[in-house]
Amino acid sequence: MSAPFLAQYGSEIGTLTLEHLWLTGAAMLFAAAVAIPAGIWLTRSPRWAKPVIGVTNVLQTIPSLAMFGFLLPLPWLGERAARIAIIALTAYALLPILRNTYAGIRGIDPTLMEVARAIGLTDLQRLFKIELPLAASFIFAGLRTATVTCIGIATIAAAVGAGGLGELIFRGVASVDNRLVLAGAVPAALLALIADGALGLLEKRFKVPAPESARS
């Protein structure tokens, strides 16, 4: 990309990147706030696990352009395109976070959970001292998948006028200007790579050492 191009679009790329980050970040916060507690709840009521995870699975299969379209006519949401984008992205982020929270906690060695009860930890102590730390690596893996997916899908949010880097891509496609397409696509790809790396580090940081039985 040439210097004059960057001079012309540089600040716009910056603003749109921030917008992109804000859309994805807000959606991730909402999704985590819903999906982590829901995943914990499912481990307590496993008979709901299949239907609930099923619903989030269905959400995931809706083509993103269609999802943005569906939300457009809704009363409060339709007023601001960013609202639509955040709700849609949240819906896409639910499944990986929910599934990994559920699987991470369910996968804890039952002996450990029995000991945690037997030594007199309360329900909350078991959750915060044992279950969440032991499942943390799984939960971060879910957040990572969700974030990377959402950064990609967020580019499509520009179709309903929600802004973000998709804006440049759509404009580039319409005016057959590959430089504009790249100006949107490259920062979006970089954002995804950075998020992937950073959350990957967290995932590794919380990895629990091999179970003790493996070495005895």
Place this chain on the structure above:
Amino acid sequence: MSAALEFRDVSVVTASGRALLQSVSMAIEEGSVTAIIGRSGSGKTTLLRTVNRIIEPASGEVLVAGSPERDVVALRRRMGYVIQETGLFPHFTVERNVGIVLEAEGHSMAERAGRTRELLQLVGLDAATFGGRYPHQLSGGQRQRVGLARALAAKPRILLMDEPFGALDPLTRAEMQDMLRELLARVKTTVLLVTHDLDEALYLADRIILLSDGKVVVDVPRHEFLNSDHPEVISYARAFHRGQTRVAGEVHSA
């Protein structure tokens, strides 16, 4: 001596209706070591788990120090629990594993550190060397020592041990048994020890209870156990030291 623990007509039934324990009644004396032996599936572990209410009896009750305890969390904190797999939390250091019950009770960090050091020493581990390690960095015997230290952290009146040394090699097991015997002489606590190792039961316990199909079939002081004419005791005794008997026979006939 008063009863530290009393089983009154305790029965446990699985969801599918199989009886795991059938009307077990007995009193365990304060400060005694009682071994519960029996085949796999005879109800040993189930019996132990009715004491800390991991399993609730279908009928009957377990009285701790004479009264049925309503607050399960408080009850469990007053009991040590040691199992074969040790159940050490893999994300905690040795120090935190040992101090977890005190942490749960809200004791200060300084208090916990002091008590942890004391306990590690009691089970023969140097706190400076081992305190900061994680369970996967320990040998089987060391992990079992940490498990025992954790169980003793809250100065329990009752110590429940489920095949504590079952996964260890015979030499380490013997070391651990010696250590436990010495330790029990110092900390007066009532012990319920589930084991399928008759030698361990004879070495550590004051009293031996043999369970079969969820029922108590023999309940005698240690020294009387081998004299019992109960068929299961006889098969137990026969299964015990078979190798030695065979070698002795070969030496004689040679």
